[in-house]
Amino acid sequence: MFQNRAESLALALPAALFAAVVFIVPVLILLSEGLRLGGDWSLAHYVSFLSTPLNLTVFIRTLKLGALVTVAAAVIGYAAALCIVNLSSRNRGRMVGLIVLPLMISPVARTYAWIVILGRTGIVNQALTSIGLTDAPLRILFSETAIFIGLLQLFLPLMIISLVSALENMPRDAISAARVLGANWLQVFWKVILPLTKEGLVIGGTLVFTGSLTAYITPAILGGSKVLMLETLLYQRVTIANDFASASVIAMILIVMSFSANLLLKRLATARAKR
Amino acid sequence: MTSRFVSSAILTAVITFLIGPFFIIVAASLSAGDTLAFPPRGISLKWVLKVFQIESFQSSFLMSMGLAIFGTLTALAIGTPVSYALARYKLPFGETIRTAVSAPIIVPGIIVGLALLRYLVIPFGFNLTLALFLAHTALVLPYAVRVVSASMNNLRSDIEEAAVLLGCTRFGAFVRTVLPNIRGGILAAFILGFVTSFNQVPVSLFLSGPGVRTLPVDMLAYLETTYDPSVAALSALLAFMSIGIVFLAERFLGFSRYV
Numbered sequence: 001m002f003q004n005r006a007e008s009l010a011l012a013l014p015a016a017l018f019a020a021v022v023f024i025v026p027v028l029i030l031l032s033e034g035l036r037l038g039g040d041w042s043l044a045h046y047v048s049f050l051s052t053p054l055n056l057t058v059f060i061r062t063l064k065l066g067a068l069v070t071v072a073a074a075v076i077g078y079a080a081a082l083c084i085v086n087l088s089s090r091n092r093g094r095m096v097g098l099i100v101l102p103l104m105i106s107p108v109a110r111t112y113a114w115i116v117i118l119g120r121t122g123i124v125n126q127a128l129t130s131i132g133l134t135d136a137p138l139r140i141l142f143s144e145t146a147i148f149i150g151l152l153q154l155f156l157p158l159m160i161i162s163l164v165s166a167l168e169n170m171p172r173d174a175i176s177a178a179r180v181l182g183a184n185w186l187q188v189f190w191k192v193i194l195p196l197t198k199e200g201l202v203i204g205g206t207l208v209f210t211g212s213l214t215a216y217i218t219p220a221i222l223g224g225s226k227v228l229m230l231e232t233l234l235y236q237r238v239t240i241a242n243d244f245a246s247a248s249v250i251a252m253i254l255i256v257m258s259f260s261a262n263l264l265l266k267r268l269a270t271a272r273a274k275r
Numbered sequence: 276m277t278s279r280f281v282s283s284a285i286l287t288a289v290i291t292f293l294i295g296p297f298f299i300i301v302a303a304s305l306s307a308g309d310t311l312a313f314p315p316r317g318i319s320l321k322w323v324l325k326v327f328q329i330e331s332f333q334s335s336f337l338m339s340m341g342l343a344i345f346g347t348l349t350a351l352a353i354g355t356p357v358s359y360a361l362a363r364y365k366l367p368f369g370e371t372i373r374t375a376v377s378a379p380i381i382v383p384g385i386i387v388g389l390a391l392l393r394y395l396v397i398p399f400g401f402n403l404t405l406a407l408f409l410a411h412t413a414l415v416l417p418y419a420v421r422v423v424s425a426s427m428n429n430l431r432s433d434i435e436e437a438a439v440l441l442g443c444t445r446f447g448a449f450v451r452t453v454l455p456n457i458r459g460g461i462l463a464a465f466i467l468g469f470v471t472s473f474n475q476v477p478v479s480l481f482l483s484g485p486g487v488r489t490l491p492v493d494m495l496a497y498l499e500t501t502y503d504p505s506v507a508a509l510s511a512l513l514a515f516m517s518i519g520i521v522f523l524a525e526r527f528l529g530f531s532r533y534v
Contacts, residue, residue: 007445008364012372015357015416019375022409026390027382080289083282095286102293104517106474108491109510112498113296116303116313116507123299123313153293160289214383216477220495231385235480238389251386258381 034248166200346411354419426460
């Protein structure tokens with residue numbers, strides 16, 4: 001450990017200054033804009049934003065989809081992660097590689113593929129009509145369902161990876177011990193696996209939840225202009241209505257949610273370090 | 276036996292859900308038809324070739340490449356010293372500085388872009404290319420600090436102390452003992468930063484104008500007006516590019532150790 005204060009500050013200065021000028025100050029000014037009316041501090045923009053039914057619908061939809069995607073990712077993630085840790089170490093590496101692979105592909109490309117799959121003449125509708133389940137093609141695209149599917153595909157890898165590493169750190173004998181003592185699989189999951197991998201679940205859950213709240217491309221492509229989420233609403237308010245007050249309110253909501261999720265993560269990490 | 280069957284069924288389903296859409300994009304881009312469809316109507320390379328003829332894609336590709344390369348290099352140039360200071364010194368306000376340089380990862384990109392547009396571009400007359408460069412640098416900075424910090428923490432500090440005791444200057448000790456040891460971490464940070472910046476949309480959304488646009492934003496705009504398979508072809512090409520970069524990095528660097 002070196003002690004020279006001036007030297008250390010000089011090393012940190014360029015990045016700190018950059019972050020302050022390019023990022024922190026502009027974002028803080030943007031946030032303050034929603035808290036001012038004329039020259040005075042006021043909550044008027046927040047009140048009017050949240051009392052508009054459309055805005056409230058979008059707000060609730062964003063939270064709801066974020067929660068649903070997180071729960072679905074957790075369920076599928078546990079199933080997949082439990083299968084993966086049972087593989088031989090060579091196959092486990094390959095499988096993790098396959099699961100990480102989509103993260104390298106542009107989200108525009110990944111989301112765009114769902115248009116081909118879910119569209120009126122897409123594979124899903126072709127299959128449904130040919131089996132005779134529906135007469136007319138279903139309208140799946142431009143709905144909450146489409147956004148849900150797109151977000152799940154986008155963020156599922158993050159959940160699987162956190163759960164795999166949590167399961168790898170879990171004492172493996174715990175499961176067989178519980179089995180020997182007569183627990184059925186459901187009991188093993190609730191009483192052994194879940195408590196021992198809670199941290200991995202929270203880390204994966206935070207990544208998936210904040211990712212879903214702040215995604216732009218997926219709702220823009222799969223939700224269209226009618227099924228808005230907070231990010232797409234922000235974009236519309238600015239580009240169509242020049243309404244910077246609403247944009248600032250939405251920005252504040254998104255940042256507060258994202259920060260609280262990350263604070264939770266940080267507290268969890270420090271609690272773990274103390275133990 | 277049953278559980279092995281169930282296990283492979285689950286994994287096959289998950290992999291199909293995650294990677295299947297990518298194969299559909301590749302197949303659709305090889306279509307000889309004029310609209311996006313799967314299964315493709317006939318096989319041809321015409322949409323793949325068309326991508327190279329669309330002029331706006333050429334300029335936005337160059338823009339994205341430039342931003343990803345120079346933004347990431349700048350983020351590393353300012354991120355490596357701060358990571359070093361955080362690891363080796365009792366840095367005053369260390370935690371505050373760490374939070375400040377990592378914050379862009381927590382704040383949604385669209386907000387960074389809007390804030391830059393409103394408070395730097397408009398009042399100070401910054402041009403959009405410069406604003407995009409600053410936005411992409413800010414976006415990559417947290418990754419650079421995180422990856423470089425991780426490899427710095429794995430490195431014992433006594434070798435530099437020894438170099439200093441043996442008469443090296445502090446800077447000389449850094450260049451001769453630290454830099455060679457964190458080279459892999461810096462390369463990993465570069466690749467991660469490059470891919471993140473190149474694929475990024477929200478941060479660049481508000482910061483575009485005539486002739487100034489990143490490739491993914493340009494693709495989104497093209498999608499709004501046209502329904503032909505050229506975007507599918509472009510997506511497939513870009514995906515192969517990203518996978519290729521990451522594959523090579525993994526092969527030669529063991530990239531995943533750092534991320």
